[in-house]
Amino acid sequence: MNLLLVDSSELQGGNAVTLRDRRADHLRDVLHVTVGQQVRAGIVDGPMGTAVVEAVADDGITVRLEIRGPPTPRPCVDLLLALPRPKVMRRLWAQLSALGIDRILLVRAARVERNYFDTHVLQPAVYRPLLLEGLQQAMDTALPRVSVHRQLKPLVEDHLGALFPSGARLIADPSATRPVRKPILDARAERAVLAIGPEGGWTRYELDLFARHGFLAVSTGHRTLRSDTACIVLLGLLHDALAHGLSARQPV
């Protein structure tokens, strides 16, 4: 935990909060905090600053937040992900928020089993703590906005324009030869949405649907990676390309 995240609902009027969950355990058992100590802290979807430890007790740790200013900027990457197996999805949540995603759209695809959507891994009570864990690791406050879509076609045909009005549209396809960075640098894109398919891949119909809506096929190279590994590599490459484009645009 590199950043202590507090939800604004935990602050009852004032700026002090008594933590009694895993955050308190971490402050006590890993950071060994003492009264008066400062730690980096942030408000979920808000700004960052510091928290001053006011009391350390067996049943909780009280901190006073000194946090002002504007919220941290939201990440410039959206992810449209064919829902993976529940076990894989559980592993991904914290990694996705750590990597930095604005919107996570979990979609049904032809090769996604319908019962994957019945899992408790899609319940906010399960995934929200995992997303917060990733943010506390990566020192960010911007909680990804998660939505679940059981029908791909209406999502792509009717809603993508409003969801992603600008920026590059990419789709991961192991058979593609275009590197992730190319469409980003070519278009001088400042943000991007990336579609990642299921373990068995997108169908021809799905690939055509995305292509008709401006998605350019990209790949990590010649190796076929497991879906969760591919997801992490692709998001790493995408963030790198966006940062690279940004630095190329700004005078050094």
Next chain:
Amino acid sequence: MNLLLVDSSELQGGNAVTLRDRRADHLRDVLHVTVGQQVRAGIVDGPMGTAVVEAVADDGITVRLEIRGPPTPRPCVDLLLALPRPKVMRRLWAQLSALGIDRILLVRAARVERNYFDTHVLQPAVYRPLLLEGLQQAMDTALPRVSVHRQLKPLVEDHLGALFPSGARLIADPSATRPVRKPILDARAERAVLAIGPEGGWTRYELDLFARHGFLAVSTGHRTLRSDTACIVLLGLLHDALAHGLSARQPV
């Protein structure tokens, strides 16, 4: 399993082998192979070709290999990794071989707990099947060469020259601002070794030791990632940079 991998020791003189392990389960239950069917196959550390199914029985599947030619080229990336927690290391094995690593050197660092080295996750009987699983996913035959080093200083001071005579030397450091691609493209490197530290980071002494031996500090950007996520992102960026450099050198 996108490639059926067979060890040369399984071929008793001829080119047929009867599989009775998870490979047989996969051929039967996932690929539903029938007699006469061909699947992509390779010899561990050897060439790739096809396997023809000769018999499908309850207790095993017999295939005849049609594989000739030179071995697949070995990956151009070496990894020097401060040994992570056993649970993390277990998760990493298959992902590392899938991403493509020539040598994996697992090292002790000041912030690595000594008892991590006593885990069975470091026994070849445990990690070899996991490495093979990654190769079968990524369609490669080149098994990473694994070594374990309980002392960092003699390794870096006395053995790196022989192990890594050429290529770029990089060290991941979250506080660095140099992107992974820069030293690769600057030096037109065709291969690289990447050192990745423990969860608590390298010590100042360790960073200086690596710096004195030509390791340039690189990072993924501004976010602090969990060690296994960082490892996957960094290796993805490194492979991408090496492929990028290669394509820039060759006429299109």
